[in-house]
Amino acid sequence: MPAPPRPAPSAGSARPSPRRKRRLGNAAAAHGGALAGSRRCELCGAAGRLRCGRCRLTYYCDVDHQKADWVSIHERICQLLIPIRTSLPFLLSEKERKHGTEQLVKRQKYIIDLTYSTAQEFVSEGKHKEAIPAALHALRFSTEVYGSNSVQLVPAYLLLAEASTGVGHLPEASKYLSQAQWIVLRTPDCSVALQCKLHRSLGLFYAAEGNFEQALYHLANDIYLASSTFGLKSIETSGGYFHMANVFFRQNKMDIANSLYTEVTDIWHAFLVKSVQAQEQILNSQPEMSPFTEDKEVREDRMTEAQQAEAIRVLNAVLDVREQAPKQQPGETARVLHALAMLYYLSMDLSKAREVGTKAFDLLKQLPRHDSLEAIGHLLKLINSKPSYTK
């Protein structure tokens, strides 16, 4: 990644006065502190003393904030901001102005997608600090396009809450969550998926705060809403079970934690068995095709990237719990390994699939008799029938 461009001093830059270090993402910044034309720091909304030397339209209070923004998102949007932040010339016809406005909204929506997905990626990699500037931009552009009370802002608020929790800024996280909660409460037709997301975020926040009672309350709401819409055994519901299990685990309530982890494993296991079967059927009907051919029919059966990422995170966490349990339950451990092997197989990571599949097979071989042994043997055959490249 190239270094940020040398900052160009902004016109009329005053001598920096001593001040307290401002934290990213205060309300001023989130709500238009750095709108077009204003010389406010892109991140904190303080007076802008430096200017990005490339777009020449973006200001920062200091080098730290410029660097933080560059690493998180500015490198990717620097040039995209130019048409957005340059105002339309006067003397345009009505038609041209209308076209200009439509173009602007299109560009803003593109930036919302880009900033949100970038922030999401940082968060799922555990890089919470890097996620914050990108998530702030997602919120800011969503506010510009949809208005400050729109339900479209909720995903950005939740992502900011998660990233803030990740860096230990709990008061900020709490503020973002309140905003999201307030919007959801005022939106009667808010989707169940979004309500679940809100309850899950609240649950995770209270768990981070150590307020287990509130955490369990919100996770129970998440599970109730998800199961009544998607089904008790759906992967949408399994996320709530998983986080609830983690809370019980931290409370040292191992019986209930264990049974919830088993539930989570079973849901993913069943889902993955079906996915592998679906792919096998396609392969059998079109033997000349590679399993990973970019065929439309095959793609529709595939898990989404977000589902894959969640499954990998959840199943590896459950595997850790199983492997570190004082009392080993090889059957349970093998079941998680089997699910992971299917998951890696489906996501084309064949060497990992082989590794965990073999581990599951060896574990089960030592047990008196196990029905899954055959299923894992079959999966290993599938894995080994593919050329052993990995992505």
Ligand SMILES: [Zn+2]
């Ligand atoms: Zn700043």
Ligand SMILES: [Zn+2]
């Ligand atoms: Zn720039």
